Amino acid sequence: MTKFISWNVNGLRACMKPDAEKNKPGFEAVFRELNADFFCLNETKLQAGQLDLQFEGYESYWNYADRKGYSGTAIFTRQHPLAVTYGMGIDEHDHEGRVITLEMPAFYIVSVYTPNAQNANEGELKPRRLPYRMKWEDDFRAYLMELDKKKPVIVCGDLNVAHEEIDLKNPKTNRNNAGFTDEERQKMTDLLNSGFTDTFRLLHPDEVTYSWWSYRFRSREKNAGWRIDYFLVSKRLNENVTSASILTDIMGSDHCPVALELNI
Template sequence: MKLMSWNVNGLRALLTKMNFNSYLEEENVDIFCLQEIKLQDGQIKLEPEGYHVYWNYAEKKGYSGTAIFTKKEPLAVTYGLGIKEHDQEGRLITLEFENMYVITVYTPNAKRGLERIDYRMDWEDAFLSYIKALDVKKPVVLCGDLNVAHQEIDLKNPKANRKNAGFSDQERERFSQMLEEGFIDTFRYLHPDQEGAYSWWSYRMNARAKNVGWRLDYFIVSERLKKQIRGAKICNEVMGSDHCPVELTIDL
């Protein structure tokens, strides 16, 4: 099974830069998850042949939002965490299948000066509780922009960013806690020492060409699935967003 995840930083803008339907067909993806679609219902028509499509829009126009394209129809679809304060920005979709849950998530950014760090920590607590509850029932495959570079190897300039959003001690500790609770970072599981593996680059200072980036986009799976992981890839050659797609191949 092949899954992909991409923070598109505005799906309407992306569609002016590439033929998404053709890309989906070329990659032959079983499940493709998107974050930061920045859409409202009815603003685009995107119905790739052979896929079931699910959208979760933010209440605020032009902001956040997620989507999933799946070849196999799920047993059930859930939007959000079921907590009102966390479910206004379209950040989460969960698909239930016979043998697993698939989740796409766009984790809130702590923002400049960590002004939203308290909300981010509340989100982290609620989200961890949510995925742990699912994991009791079936294995979880989780993907998306988690808005954190976990270790120093996961960004170009760790020392300069130590207290910045995405590399604060608080955010990194919560990521570690998630792994300690029985989940696997699939890319680091297969590539523990690979440097320069980033999925986001600033638009400033020619950062992408210089590969001055951060690894913010992940596939996380329940630990009991680790022997079924076949491949984890960062598709940094794919343009169209300030993020690139990430990919997981798993035997399910």
């Protein structure tokens, strides 16, 4: 059995710090407790050399944004990869540290932090970065489909979209907000129709569980959240999925980790 974790830490340096009053154990304690074979991070907000974080028995790979304190991804792995790729090979997309791909003998693992469409300015109808987000979605889907031709793909991370109404607390009032526009939801549908499976929905078709809560309005306390963190797999891995879960009890970020176990 192979265990995968993905977590948007919303700034790894901040996530590192324990806080007993907030029931926050600190990243290193969570990492050791979850004991994953692959631990993928989104939104690390780091530059090279800012944090020396190593775990015995793991190799780590980091993709940093050009812009300081922004975006960024990482993967800790117990298994040495055949190859590592940073970005998609498209200059327009590859300056924000959003994609890392490890090629393993039996599969690819892709950690991604999808760009936020960013809510509209006053007087505008659509999120500000929606046109760029649409281009990203098409290019990322094409990237994954090329990988999938070679071997099965596991995709994880903050995809910045609640796919269906079940995936957020207030779908009606959030319609056309960033992360729940018709356009973003359709791109997620297109990706799944291209040969990928939302593993949480595969095993929990009707369960209401969220992975992100705004820091405002005591949203986490009220469980007014969104499910925007995912593990997707190539459909031919569906029968290999033994567990897919959302670890809502783990504090340290405005997101909680999501988990996948595969018989692979």
